[in-house]
Amino acid sequence: MENVLFVGAGSMAEAIMAGILEKGAVNPSSVFVMNKSDEGRLGMLKEKYGVVPVKKEHPEVGLAELVVFATKPKDVRQAMSDVAAYLHPEAAVLSVMAGIPIRTFEEGLGSRPVARSMPNTSATIGLAATGVAMNNAVCDRVRGDILSLLGSVGIVKEVAEDDLHLVTALSGSGPAYVYYFTEALEEAAKTAGFDGRDARELIIQTLEGAAAMMRQTGLEPADLREHVTSPGGTTAAGLRALDEAGFHRAVASCIRAAENRSRELADGK
Template identity: 60%
Template sequence: MRFRPDDIGTEAHFFIHLKGMVRMGTIVFVGAGSMAEAIIAGIVDGGVMHPRDVFVMNKSDDDRLSYLQQKYGVSIVCPERKALRDAELIVLGTKPKDIHQAMADIAGFLNENAAVLSVIAGVSIATIECGLGSRPIARSMPNTSATIGKSATGVSMNHAVDEQMKRRILTLLSGIGIVKEVQEDELHAVTALSGSGPAYIYYMVEALEEAAITEGLSKEIARELIIQTFEGASAMLRQTGEEPSVLRTNVTSPNGTTEAGIKALEKNSFKKIIAECIQSAETRSRELGSTSSSATMKE
């Protein structure tokens, strides 16, 4: 469900309604990649933030910054870094390998009250505390469906995040989809499941489409049928509240076509393949976190 400004009451000087938008102070995105754009698109197009309150910076790609500025109306952080000094929230969205340099570049400019929200896979809260000092820090894992307000996001926060800041962070993340607060260690599983999840779905759609074409359907018809099937099944899960196994059984007649298809999946260890997929991604998330922590200890 898309966040609506009226879902949250006014709170001191922070939540200010502007033509249906919620002004959430100044936010600076450090990193201008696909995830940063996904969140920017979600909060600007979804009416959570006014673009004039959103700033973006990256390591070297001026063309990328110009693109984001032109498409979403956001501002580019100037060389004097004034936006960093004024920011109430910093969103870290660099590649994992660039996080230490990025933190070193901004640490001296942040005001002591600025909070940090990370969307970088595998980078721990402790790593961010080492780089940017003790302050309110949240670590999250959205996915690229944030661009259409359909992200499934997990978030964990340190003890410095008070109720007011927690509300602000959840407001921001709710503007791009659903958000679930979890323990930090559980974010590895969130990363593997919903962070990488859209790619798994797209891969499955590729396979279904190729199979349908082999059986004689056109690509266009196959694509529409697949999309509607996914949407319908998702809606059934949400609206009925039934277990997926129950819904599956309901459409699986003895000796029917669905049973034949399910048996083929079982014969090829479908559930085992899915489990290995999630386990591999979860392990990689932990490896990235371990590498990040090791680099921090060496500094």
């Protein structure tokens, strides 16, 4: 992968840009970036990473082997229209936007390799959990390039396109659920009169430790939960309260609602 064009220059584009440059997957002078209007943003990226700001008519656009679409979903059709005439006919496309199906890029940019992915915002610190689906035009070499690029900002799992709706609900939106749970824990601690800053440090460390335990031990979450839960103890009382409040039902409703909304967005609703 020698030349990569980013169409859109927001935080997700920057996260991926930073990841591939840090791993040396591509030279900064071969990373081209364009956006709709923010010249200051392009200047900052050039100064920070050494990448090359371009406009649609610049020859570098036609050199791109991979085009990463990272605009706002509402702007994608205009973005495709802007660059369609300038792209190399064999350039592959990678979308990092929610709700835009592969067929939209096939219709807007013609027959070419297209991949649709759903990274989450933890890409900005190299800890994304990403799902990606690819059309039949993606060859083994391009598949490897795309998986390598997405893998530069975290883990990546290749899935069927229809499964991306569930991936969006689980890991795409997932950080927000964790933050929301953290807010609830903090609120409970402060209501009980505990210092908010101390509570946050304890909560963050608890989340990090629990995640590390799952990854490093390989044990089932249920087994790890049982190791913490003594019969008649404090953990058992807390878990019983969650069950009585319908915790599992609430989480299931949350995932269904997010998945359904992803499907609606894909249908243009």
